[in-house]
Amino acid sequence: MVKKKETITIYDVAREAGVSMATVSRVVNGNPNVKPVTRKKVLDVIRQLGYRPNAVARGLASKKTTTVGVVIPDISNTFYAELTRGIEDIATMYHYNIILSNSDMKKEKEIQLVEALLEKQVDGLLFLGGEITDSHREIFAASTVPVVLAATRDERRELPYVTIDQIQAAKEATTILVHEGHEQIAFIGGPLTDSVNGYPRYVGYKEAIEESETSFDEALVRLGDYRYRSGYEAMKSLLESQPGVSAVFAVSDEMAVGAIHAVQDLGKRVPEDVSVIGFENIPLSSQVRPLLSTVSVPMYDIGAVAMRLLTKYMNDEQVESGQVYLQYSMELRNSTKLKEWEDER
Amino acid sequence: MVKKKETITIYDVAREAGVSMATVSRVVNGNPNVKPVTRKKVLDVIRQLGYRPNAVARGLASKKTTTVGVVIPDISNTFYAELTRGIEDIATMYHYNIILSNSDMKKEKEIQLVEALLEKQVDGLLFLGGEITDSHREIFAASTVPVVLAATRDERRELPYVTIDQIQAAKEATTILVHEGHEQIAFIGGPLTDSVNGYPRYVGYKEAIEESETSFDEALVRLGDYRYRSGYEAMKSLLESQPGVSAVFAVSDEMAVGAIHAVQDLGKRVPEDVSVIGFENIPLSSQVRPLLSTVSVPMYDIGAVAMRLLTKYMNDEQVESGQVYLQYSMELRNSTKLKEWEDER
DNA sequence: CTGTTAGCGCGTTCAA
DNA sequence: TTGAACGCGCTAACAG
Numbered sequence: 001m002v003k004k005k006e007t008i009t010i011y012d013v014a015r016e017a018g019v020s021m022a023t024v025s026r027v028v029n030g031n032p033n034v035k036p037v038t039r040k041k042v043l044d045v046i047r048q049l050g051y052r053p054n055a056v057a058r059g060l061a062s063k064k065t066t067t068v069g070v071v072i073p074d075i076s077n078t079f080y081a082e083l084t085r086g087i088e089d090i091a092t093m094y095h096y097n098i099i100l101s102n103s104d105m106k107k108e109k110e111i112q113l114v115e116a117l118l119e120k121q122v123d124g125l126l127f128l129g130g131e132i133t134d135s136h137r138e139i140f141a142a143s144t145v146p147v148v149l150a151a152t153r154d155e156r157r158e159l160p161y162v163t164i165d166q167i168q169a170a171k172e173a174t175t176i177l178v179h180e181g182h183e184q185i186a187f188i189g190g191p192l193t194d195s196v197n198g199y200p201r202y203v204g205y206k207e208a209i210e211e212s213e214t215s216f217d218e219a220l221v222r223l224g225d226y227r228y229r230s231g232y233e234a235m236k237s238l239l240e241s242q243p244g245v246s247a248v249f250a251v252s253d254e255m256a257v258g259a260i261h262a263v264q265d266l267g268k269r270v271p272e273d274v275s276v277i278g279f280e281n282i283p284l285s286s287q288v289r290p291l292l293s294t295v296s297v298p299m300y301d302i303g304a305v306a307m308r309l310l311t312k313y314m315n316d317e318q319v320e321s322g323q324v325y326l327q328y329s330m331e332l333r334n335s336t337k338l339k340e341w342e343d344e345r
Numbered sequence: 346m347v348k349k350k351e352t353i354t355i356y357d358v359a360r361e362a363g364v365s366m367a368t369v370s371r372v373v374n375g376n377p378n379v380k381p382v383t384r385k386k387v388l389d390v391i392r393q394l395g396y397r398p399n400a401v402a403r404g405l406a407s408k409k410t411t412t413v414g415v416v417i418p419d420i421s422n423t424f425y426a427e428l429t430r431g432i433e434d435i436a437t438m439y440h441y442n443i444i445l446s447n448s449d450m451k452k453e454k455e456i457q458l459v460e461a462l463l464e465k466q467v468d469g470l471l472f473l474g475g476e477i478t479d480s481h482r483e484i485f486a487a488s489t490v491p492v493v494l495a496a497t498r499d500e501r502r503e504l505p506y507v508t509i510d511q512i513q514a515a516k517e518a519t520t521i522l523v524h525e526g527h528e529q530i531a532f533i534g535g536p537l538t539d540s541v542n543g544y545p546r547y548v549g550y551k552e553a554i555e556e557s558e559t560s561f562d563e564a565l566v567r568l569g570d571y572r573y574r575s576g577y578e579a580m581k582s583l584l585e586s587q588p589g590v591s592a593v594f595a596v597s598d599e600m601a602v603g604a605i606h607a608v609q610d611l612g613k614r615v616p617e618d619v620s621v622i623g624f625e626n627i628p629l630s631s632q633v634r635p636l637l638s639t640v641s642v643p644m645y646d647i648g649a650v651a652m653r654l655l656t657k658y659m660n661d662e663q664v665e666s667g668q669v670y671l672q673y674s675m676e677l678r679n680s681t682k683l684k685e686w687e688d689e690r
Numbered sequence: 691c692t693g694t695t696a697g698c699g700c701g702t703t704c705a706a
Numbered sequence: 707t708t709g710a711a712c713g714c715g716c717t718a719a720c721a722g
Contacts, residue, residue, distance in 0.1 A: 007489075009715055020693045025717065033691055050487070055465045056410060057715030059401045060698045067444065067465070076430040076645075078423060085421040088447055097465065099412065100445045102433055120400045120412070120442065142395070144352075228632050257632055264634065287573050287602055288633055289609065300421075354699055365709040370701060380707060402699030405714050 008049050017045040028053055059121060067097040068310060069117030073105045073129040078282045079299055080128060083151060086303025087126060094311045096123070105130050114139055124310045126150055131195050132159065146313035150306035151299075152196045153323070160313070160322030162306045164297055166197065169328045170204025173277050173295045174249050176330060178212040180275055180338050182247040185209065186220040188234040188259060189251050197226075201251040201279065220245065224255050231255025235262035239274075246274055247336075253278040253285045253294055260288070260335060276335040290334035298326050353396050362390040373398055404466060412442040413655060414462030418450045418474040423627045424644055425473060428496060431648025432471060439656045441468070450475050459484055469655045471495055476540050477504065491658030495651035496644075497541045498668070505658070505667030507651045509642055511542065514673045515549025515596065518622050518640045521675060522592040523557040525620055525683050529587065530554065531565040533579040533595040533604060542571075546596040546624065565590065569600050576600025580607035584619075591619055592681075598623040598630045598639055605633070605680060621680040635679035643671050 010028070014021040019038060026034050027042045034042075045051075059065040070087060072080050084100070091098050099117060103110040110130050117125060125140075125147040132154045140147045140159060149161035177185045187205045190198030202221075209216045222238055224230025231250050235258065238245055250256035256278030263274045270276050270290055278285060278294035285292035305324060312319050332339055355373070359366040364383060371379050372387045379387075390396075404410040415432060417425050429445070436443050444462060448455040455475050462470060470485075470492040477499045485492045485504060494506035522530045532550045535543030547566075554561045567583055569575025576595050580603065583590055595601035601623030608619045615621055615635055623630060623639035630637035650669060657664050677684055 007715085011715080021716080022693060022695095022718090023691085026692085029717085035691060038691085052460070052464055054405075054715050056401055056404045057698090058717070060399075060405050060700090061715075061717040063698075063717095065401060074430070075420065075433065076423075076427045078421075078426070081423070081426040082421045084445075085419070085447065088420065088445065092446070097444050097446065097461065099442050100429075100433065101437070101442065102430065115397070116442065119397055228628070254632065261634060283573070284629060284632060287599065287629060289606060352699085356699080366700075367702080367709055368707085371708090374701080378707060383707080399699050402714090403701075405716090406699075406701040408701095408714075 008051050013045050013051050017042045065121050065123055067099055067122050068124040069099045069122040070126045071101055071103050071113050074102055079280055082299040083303035086300035087307045090304045090307035111135055124314045126306055148306050148310045150302050162302055162324040164328045165325050166200035167204040169295050170201040171208040174205045174208035176338055177247040184244045186238050186245045186248040188222050188224055188231055188255050190226050205249055226252040228254040228258040231258025232262045235259035239266050249277050251279045253280045253282050256292055257288050270335050271337050275337055281331050293332045293336040296329045296331040301326055353394050358390050358396050362387045410466050410468055412444055412467050413469040414444050414467040415471045416446055416448050416458050419447055424625055427644040428648035431645035432652045435649045435652035456480055469659045471651055493651050493655045495647050507647055507669040509673045510670050511545035512549040514640050515546040516553040519550045519553035519594050521683055527592040529589045531583050531590045531593040533567050533569055533576055533600050535571050535596055550594055571597040573599040573603040576603030577607045580604035584611050594622050596624045598625045598627050601637055602633050615680050616682050620682055626676050638677045638681040641674045641676040646671055
């Protein structure tokens with residue numbers, strides 16, 4: 001792979017076109033203060049020489065890179081991939097590029113990635129999914145560029161974020177099961193130490209149960225890691241030790257599907273014997289049988305809105321509210337019996 | 346969000362430490378020619394001042410940005426998301442950042458994205474999935490930085506790539522069905538105009554059929570768009586018009602799962618009445634019942650190897666071969682009857 | 691409407 | 707082992 005080395009600069013274009021580099025810069029940047037004739041001449045030379053502006057030099061001089069950094073837990077996770085697509089689409093729309101990095105939700109790595117992104121002089125930062133600790137607030141506060149959180153929130157409300165009301169969503173999902181009249185509604189959750197997704201959804205479940213006729217029972221709770229396998233195991237354990245369970249709320253679609261399969265493997269049917277409701281509404285939920293009833297989280301929109309919000313901050317535009325909660329909905333399909341659901345919100 | 350403006354530079358550090366900026370530059374870049382004492386002093390000042398090197402300025406001066414551009418069809422597609430994770434992991438390992446952009450497989454957009462990435466002075470380019478046309482070869486040839494293709498190939502072998510042998514893989518998958526002794530083996534493919542995935546897999550299917558006892562029958566072929574829905578529709582159409590079909594090879598897992606559901610909805614069973622084999626081995630394939638038999642494509646590895654290859658080119662290291670074909674395998678689960686399969690390759 | 695002139699923050703000779 | 711000086715390619719006043 002032999003490559004040519006001649007870098008052709010704005011200066012070459014200027015000389016060739018018989019104008020100053022300032023003029024070339026103007027036409028390249030669409031500055032209207034250029035006589036049409038000269039503009040055309042410059043444009044011709046640019047094409048002829050195959051000139052390509054150097055964004056790095058431009059970035060150094062203008063102190064803007066038109067790129068934003070994105071810290072995401074794991075791009076191979078459907079949920080975040082969908083979110084990222086929303087981010088990228090809006091970024092493209094506003095002529096920004098995205099530098100993507102996976103954090104695996106590790107605090108250390110998150111901080112380090114943010115640091116690296118800042119070194120690269122990104123114009124803004126999108127931070128997805130992870131829990132916001134004081135270390136995060138510290139580095140974000142020290143940042144000279146705006147930061148927006150997505151699919152997570154800052155309890156202290158110091159940082160702008162866009163997400164959904166997790167507690168409420170989990171509560172509604174559970175309530176659907178309550179309305180179906182079950183005596184024992186189990187819960188398959190994520191780690192309670194996960195303050196972003198795990199804990200809030202647990203709280204929502206608990207609140208719904210406590211407001212119902214039945215009462216909260218620790219024995220009906222199982223914790224997994226959001227993955228299929230853990231949902232399967234949890235359900236199996238539940239069915240074996242709690243024969244009275246006739247409904248379950250799993251806080252991720254993968255776990256919910258795993259739960260459905262566990263039910264089926266034990267010779268029971270969904271939703272006839274056990275109702276199952278999930279959370280997220282990733283494609284998987286409508287690619288299994290029975291179709292999974294789930295909480296529909298607007299993943300794409302969360303990404304898109306977060307990115308849009310970031311552009312506003314980057315352009316110093318006025319922002320009504322930095323804390324935005326997007327609408328979620330109950331997508332009732334075939335793993336639950338209740339087909340209608342009044343939106344109480 | 347009020348932000349501070351003071352940018353602290355290498356020059357500030359120099360002054361504060363009582364040395365020249367050249368020395369600071371040396372310690373920042375790990376140049377050994379610095380007396381330990383001065384190094385420590387500089388390091389202290391750096392920490393104290395909270396100095397953060399400006400990668401853009403560095404990029405301009407050194408003509409290296411330690412970032413690579415990645416053009417991908419669609420990050421929300423599981424297959425590519427997995428691939429991207431492989432890329433990102435290796436990139437991180439070699440201290441590169443990734444600028445990600447979605448092309449949706451649109452030729453125009455691909456070219457435009459490459460152009461933008463080149464403007465950003467990426468040190469290398471990873472191009473995923475799309476077909477390589479002359480326009481592509483042209484812009485890649487004109488590029489001063491190395492380009493590696495992943496999950497696609499350049500028939501003209503002008504560009505390096507890493508992928509799998511699609512024809513052979515499709516052929517083997519079909520052959521498994523042949524060995525099960527079916528009279529009519531259907532095919533649910535992608536667009537034949539898709540020279541990257543659609544056409545090769547079709548060729549593989551056809552070759553396998555033609556080498557078998559049975560003969561190729563156009564009526565057993567249906568084309569979809571790799572998505573679940575199209576697989577479902579294709580299978581339904583197949584079952585309705587070709588009652589003799591007892592096996593089908595779908596060129597994507599989503600279509601294969603859709604096919605399975607169509608079979609089931611028509612009151613038949615998989616694999617007892619109809620054997621189904623897919624392609625890709627995305628997580629979905631092991632999250633449905635019956636578990637899907639499929640061609641396992643090393644998605645993560647394709648990304649990882651491609652990125653590794655790119656680093657070699659970027660460092661002017663010796664590369665044995667620019668055309669690498671990774672190993673795939675037959676993942677036989679429960680949607681086919683044959684449980685063993687000799688690897689003939 | 692166009693050109694001149696400073697930097698932007700840092701890597702890198704070349705001397706010392 | 708260290709410093710001075712130049713240049714990377716471009717934007718942004720400021721003149722004219």
